[in-house]
Amino acid sequence: MSCNYAEGLSAYDDKGVLGAPETFDSDDIVTEKCKELVELIKKSGHVVLHTGAGISTSAGIPDFRGPKGVWTLEEKGEKPDFNVSFDEAKPTKTHMAIIALLESGFVQYVVSQNIDGLHLKSGLDRRFLSELHGNIYIEQCKKCRRQFVRSTAVETVGQKSLDRPCKSSLESQGRSCRSGILHDNVLDWEHDLPEKDLEMGLMHSTIADLNIALGTTLQIVPSGDLPLKNLKRGGKFVICNLQPTKHDKKANLIISSYVDVVLSKVCKLLGVEIPEYSDTTDPTKLPSPNEWTIPMNEVNNFHKHYKSRVKESKIESKAKKTNWEGSLLSCIRPIPLV
Numbered sequence: 012m013s014c015n016y017a018e019g020l021s022a023y024d025d026k027g028v029l030g031a032p033e034t035f036d037s038d039d040i041v042t043e044k045c046k047e048l049v050e051l052i053k054k055s056g057h058v059v060l061h062t063g064a065g066i067s068t069s070a071g072i073p074d075f076r077g078p079k080g081v082w083t084l085e086e087k088g089e090k091p092d093f094n095v096s097f098d099e100a101k102p103t104k105t106h107m108a109i110i111a112l113l114e115s116g117f118v119q120y121v122v123s124q125n126i127d128g129l130h131l132k133s134g135l136d137r138r139f140l141s142e143l144h145g146n147i148y149i150e151q152c153k154k155c156r157r158q159f160v161r162s163t164a165v166e167t168v169g170q171k172s173l174d175r176p177c178k179s180s181l182e183s184q185g186r187s188c189r190s191g192i193l194h195d196n197v198l199d200w201e202h203d204l205p206e207k208d209l210e211m212g213l214m215h216s217t218i219a220d221l222n223i224a225l226g227t228t229l230q231i232v233p234s235g236d237l238p239l240k241n242l243k244r245g246g247k248f249v250i251c252n253l254q255p256t257k258h259d260k261k262a263n264l265i266i267s268s269y270v271d272v273v274l275s276k277v278c279k280l281l282g283v284e285i286p287e288y289s290d291t292t293d294p295t296k297l298p299s300p301n302e303w304t305i306p307m308n309e310v311n312n313f314h315k316h317y318k319s320r321v322k323e324s325k326i327e328s329k330a331k332k333t334n335w336e337g338s339l340l341s342c343i344r345p346i347p348l349v
Contacts, residue, residue: 031228031254031255032254033253033254033267034253034254034255034267035253035267035268036266036267036268041266041268041272041273041276042276044264044266045266045273045276045277045280046280047264048223048249048264048266048273048277049277049280049281051221051247051249051263051264052117052118052221052277052281053281054220055219055220055221055247056220057119057120057215057218057219057220057221058112058117058118058119058120058219058220058221058222058223059118059119059120059121059122059215059216059219059221059222059223059238060109060112060118060120060121060122060223060225061121061122061123061124061216061222061223061224061225061227061229061234061237061238062105062109062121062122062123062124062125062130062225062226062227063123063124063125063224063225063226063227063228063229063252064124064125064226064227065225065226065227065252065253065270066103066105066106066125066129066225066226066270067100067103067106067125067127067129067226068226069103069104069105069269069271070095070100070101070102070103070127070129071095071099071100072095072097072100072127072129096164097127097128097147097164098163098164100127100129101129101132101288102129102130102132102133102288103129103271104271104274104275104285105225105226105270105271105274106129106130106132106133106135106288107133107285107286107287107288108274108275108277108278108283108285109121109130109133109135109274110133110134110135110286111278111283111284111285111286112274112277112278112281112283113135113136113139115281115283117281117283119139119215119219120139120140120141120211120212120215120219121135121139121140121141122140122141122143122212122215122216122234122237123140123141123142123143124143124144124227124231124234125142125144126142126144126145126146126147126168126197126198127147128146128147128148128149128164128295130142131146131148131149131160131293131294131295131303132148132288132293132294132295133288133292133293134289134292134293134294137303137304137305138305138309141208141209141211141212141215142205142208143204143205143208143209143212143234144197144198144204144234145168145170145195145196145197145198145205146196146197146303147164147165147168147195147197148160148161148163148164148165148294148295149161149195149196149303150165150173150175150178150193150194150195150196151170151193151194151195151196152177152178152179152188152191152192152193152194153172153191153192153193153194154177154188154190154191154192155177155179155188155191156304157177157178157179157188157302157304158196158302158303158304159178159193159300159301159302159303160294160295160297160300160301160302160303161295162295162296163295165195165197167195167197168195168197168199169195169197169198169199169202170194170195170196170197170198170199170202171194171195172192172193172194173192173193173194173195174192175192175193176190176191176192176193177191177192177193178193178300179191179300204233204234207305207307207310208305209233210310210314211305211309211310211313212234212237213237213240214313214314214317215313216237216238216240216241217240217241217244217317217321218241218244218317218320218321218324219240219241219246220241220246220247221241221246221247221248221249222237222238222239222240222241222246222247222248222249223238223248223249223250223251224238224248224249224250224251224252224256224258225251225252225270225273225274226251226252226270227252227256228252228254228255228256228257229250229256229257229258230256230257235257235258236258238258239258239261242261244324247263247264248261248262248263249262249263249264249265249266250262250264250265250266251265251266251268251270251273252265252267252270253267253268253269
């Protein structure tokens with residue numbers, strides 16, 4: 012989410028609403044809303060976070076549609092201040108809070124639109140993350156589709172060839188790929204979303220008791236619509252963002268504050284300690300090749316869980332409807348014939 016990344020994308024006119032004014036809740040209101048959010052989290056068995064560019068601005072990486080966002084300034088013929096390179100950028104308080112919330116069992120999954128690699132650097136396990144738009148620290152083989160972590164950010168975007176053989180061709184054991192070529196895995200406008208990431212994100216969002224959008228105006232589809240997928244099942248939806256979003260009217264709670272502030276308060280109220288970023292848990296600092304592929308068995312296993320949860324939900328809805336209809340009928344009294 013930087014100038015050089017945005018400049019690498021193909022031309023696209025419909026970038027959504029740009030430069031909408033930011034609003035800030037007072038400190039007291041933020042505190043009260045955070046208490047409300049904590050109660051929602053405690054009552055939820057499956058919580059999914061949906062992260063956007065707004066969670067990375069405190070790392071020095073500009074967003075897209077904010078008042079000083081990349082595309083907002085682009086319309087004015089300007090460029091944003093970009094005072095840190097991707098390789099220098101470190102995970103924010105929000106990224107590390109997400110790790111703590113996952114490890115403590117308050118959050119079950121993360122769906123991200125971000126390509127900056129900060130979730131990866133924070134040590135977030137791939138099993139708990141869908142990256143819908145790619146990752147500048149990941150290279151993918153066009154043939155075997157396996158993904159590998161890089162130590163530095165790619166210099167291309169748009170799934171272009173890196174002119175290097177697949178890293179699995181170097182393996183002495185396990186699956187070996189012959190003649191595969193590595194490509195960057197950052198999407199351009201015309202690309203389809205990665206199938207396994209999208210499927211996992213959709214399933215988790217649908218069965219979630221609570222979907223929480225963090226630092227995103229939810230304008231890009233389909234990623235921006237995923238937090239709404241649980242509403243038909245009676246799930247809750249919370250937004251934490253400084254600008255209005257296209258789905259504000261459907262949210263149960265909106266917190267207008269910096270995401271770092273909100274998650275710091277939430278973790279404190281939950282009794283969860285936020286860890287500091289460490290090189291020792293950063294996969295970009297570990298020896299290569301470090302694989303980043305979503306295992307197909309993870310998708311298949313969760314698909315069974317998803318089908319079971321959806322089936323249970325339908326049975327519960329049918330039972331509620333039957334009970335409601337029975338109660339309604341019991342209230343109807345026959346009209347005496349005169």
